[in-house]
Amino acid sequence: MANICVCARFRPAISKEDGEALCIARSDSRSFTLEDEKDEQHMFSFDKVFYEDSEQADVYEFLARPIVRDAVEAINGTIITYGQTGAGKTYTMEGANIMETDNHKKGLLPRVVDELFEAINSCGETAAYKINLSMVEIYMEKVRDLLDLSKDNIQIKEHKGHAIVLCGVTEILISNVEEALKFLSSGIANRAVGETQMNKASSRSHCIYILTVQKEMEKEKRVSTGKLVLVDLAGSEKAEKTGAEGRVLEEAKTINKSLSALGNVINALTSGKANHIPFRDSKLTRILQDALGGSSQTALLCCCSPGLCHFSESLSTLRFGARAKHIKASSRIGWKEEMHDKKQEILSENDVKLKVLDLRERILKKLREKLDAETVKLIGEEFVVDGLLCEEVDSSHEEGGILCHIKSETIASWKEATNKLVKTIAELGGENHMLKKVYELMKVEYEKMMHENERMKMEYEKMMHVTKRLQANLRKTDARYSVLVRGFWFLASTCIFLILAYWLSF
Numbered sequence: 001m002a003n004i005c006v007c008a009r010f011r012p013a014i015s016k017e018d019g020e021a022l023c024i025a026r027s028d029s030r031s032f033t034l035e036d037e038k039d040e041q042h043m044f045s046f047d048k049v050f051y052e053d054s055e056q057a058d059v060y061e062f063l064a065r066p067i068v069r070d071a072v073e074a075i076n077g078t079i080i081t082y083g084q085t086g087a088g089k090t091y092t093m094e095g096a097n098i099m100e101t102d103n104h105k106k107g108l109l110p111r112v113v114d115e116l117f118e119a120i121n122s123c124g125e126t127a128a129y130k131i132n133l134s135m136v137e138i139y140m141e142k143v144r145d146l147l148d149l150s151k152d153n154i155q156i157k158e159h160k161g162h163a164i165v166l167c168g169v170t171e172i173l174i175s176n177v178e179e180a181l182k183f184l185s186s187g188i189a190n191r192a193v194g195e196t197q198m199n200k201a202s203s204r205s206h207c208i209y210i211l212t213v214q215k216e217m218e219k220e221k222r223v224s225t226g227k228l229v230l231v232d233l234a235g236s237e238k239a240e241k242t243g244a245e246g247r248v249l250e251e252a253k254t255i256n257k258s259l260s261a262l263g264n265v266i267n268a269l270t271s272g273k274a275n276h277i278p279f280r281d282s283k284l285t286r287i288l289q290d291a292l293g294g295s296s297q298t299a300l301l302c303c304c305s306p307g308l309c310h311f312s313e314s315l316s317t318l319r320f321g322a323r324a325k326h327i328k329a330s331s332r333i334g335w336k337e338e339m340h341d342k343k344q345e346i347l348s349e350n351d352v353k354l355k356v357l358d359l360r361e362r363i364l365k366k367l368r369e370k371l372d373a374e375t376v377k378l379i380g381e382e383f384v385v386d387g388l389l390c391e392e393v394d395s396s397h398e399e400g401g402i403l404c405h406i407k408s409e410t411i412a413s414w415k416e417a418t419n420k421l422v423k424t425i426a427e428l429g430g431e432n433h434m435l436k437k438v439y440e441l442m443k444v445e446y447e448k449m450m451h452e453n454e455r456m457k458m459e460y461e462k463m464m465h466v467t468k469r470l471q472a473n474l475r476k477t478d479a480r481y482s483v484l485v486r487g488f489w490f491l492a493s494t495c496i497f498l499i500l501a502y503w504l505s506f
């Protein structure tokens with residue numbers, strides 16, 4: 001069981017906040033300190049922090065891409081944006097607008113759609129895929145279908161296999177990116193929005209986008225389903241801050257009630273004491289039961305405004321995220337066995353074997369993308385030794401064997417472990433790349449120093465040469481000087497002698 005992925009994002013200051021003091025001090029890509037005007041400091045660490053200069057693509061790559069890739073492999077995933085109104089939840093989720101083509105402004109949702117179609121188009125002809133889109137919002141504690149406004153009170157039911165279903169919700173089969181964006185755009189236009197002091201078009205509801213990826217393997221007569229749920233929550237701020245009154249105040253109260261219910265569920269899940277998790281306390285927690293209750297890969301993005309005036313809302317958003325970090329989640333493959341004409345409750349042994357082989361191939365394929373062939377071979381053998389994977393299907397061996405007992409959860413946990421391994425390899429690859437860069441820099445520096453050394457050596461030799469010449473000149477000058485001194489004394493003594501001789505002659 002892995003913890004859910006929790007990240008924080010600070011949007012850049014918007015024009016009306018120009019010149020305002022900031023409440024955030026960066027530490028590194030995972031930690032920062034939130035400071036109020038009294039310099040009280042609160043340190044936070046998350047899986048990743050996206051600062052004001054982060055790109056939409058960075059958020060997608062880290063937070064959403066792995067979940068989207070897994071949805072194609074029938075592993076359910078949920079991505080939630082949480083935070084105060086105006087903190088950038090909708091911007092992160094949809095982009096500047098859903099039809100945005102500028103890569104800097106394009107949000108998670110259109111990127112998810114791009115990736116889904118890219119992934120299924122690159123899968124070849126081994127499977128047939130279908131992608132369905134549903135969109136609902138929870139407005140005033142009612143679930144409204146955004147793709148068919150006549151369905152304004154959709155009921156939530158728990159399926160036999162504990163899956164949460166929205167009864168009668170519109171599911172639109174989408175066959176390409178353009179079609180998906182067209183329906184998303186019309187659904188978004190149906191959202192309940194209102195103007196508050198915090199945001200011109202503030203979402204007054206929790207918006208939930210559901211993309212269901214159905215994979216049909218004709219040969220094995222099997223259908224698997226991966227559900228991808230993206231949740232753009234309504235603002236988590238206090239009502240007085242939004243200047244809300246009348247109906248807007250009522251909306252704010254309902255929003256806060258459901259967000260409190262979400263907080264209570266998280267507290268219950270993380271306290272380790274509660275034997276009852278209050279999922280039924282609100283529509284939001286009921287719908288998120290799958291995601292929070294441990295059968296989905298979940299990522300939570302805590303959106304914050306960087307300004308000091310939003311300090312207390314940012315603090316409570318980040319505390320919410322820090323608490324959520326302790327939830328354990330385990331992804332589960334959403335296998336829905338359909339023998340086309342005969343539904344089966346339990347997987348047949350043969351299906352399990354095929355699934356294991358399919359998984360083994362997928363794991364090794366993924367590893368082959370990242371590692372050299374020899375290492376992959378070794379890992380494959382290691383898996384076999386550990387009894388994790390069978391080498392080949394041999395029906396004569398299977399009696400009472402491991403294969404019969406392999407459940408989809410086990411397979412999911414292997415997948416999770418492999419993903420982690422691949423992630424670690426990618427991280428190490430990144431580190432390696434960085435070290436290589438440092439090495440290159442040091443090499444250049446070393447070459448520069450060697451060059452400088454050579455130059456100094458030449459300078460030294462030149463100086464030695466000059467010194468030697470000076471010494472020779474000095475010696476010559478010394479010899480001339482002694483000749484001069486001797487000449488002077490000879491002349492002086494001759495003069496004295498002549499003077500004495502002249503004087504004595506008188």
Ligand SMILES: Nc1ncnc2c1ncn2[C@@H]1O[C@H](COP(=O)(O)OP(=O)(O)O)[C@@H](O)[C@H]1O
Pocket residue numbers: 010011012014083084085086087088089090091092096199201202203235303
């Ligand atoms: N990362 C960002 N870069 C640029 N502008 C942003 C960013 N995040 C939010 N904004 C802008 O801030 C404003 C509020 O964002 P929005 O996503 O609507 O907030 P929320 O959905 O949390 O209420 C919008 O005008 C949006 O364009």
Ligand SMILES: [Mg+2]
Pocket residue numbers: 086089090091202203
């Ligand atoms: Mg919004």
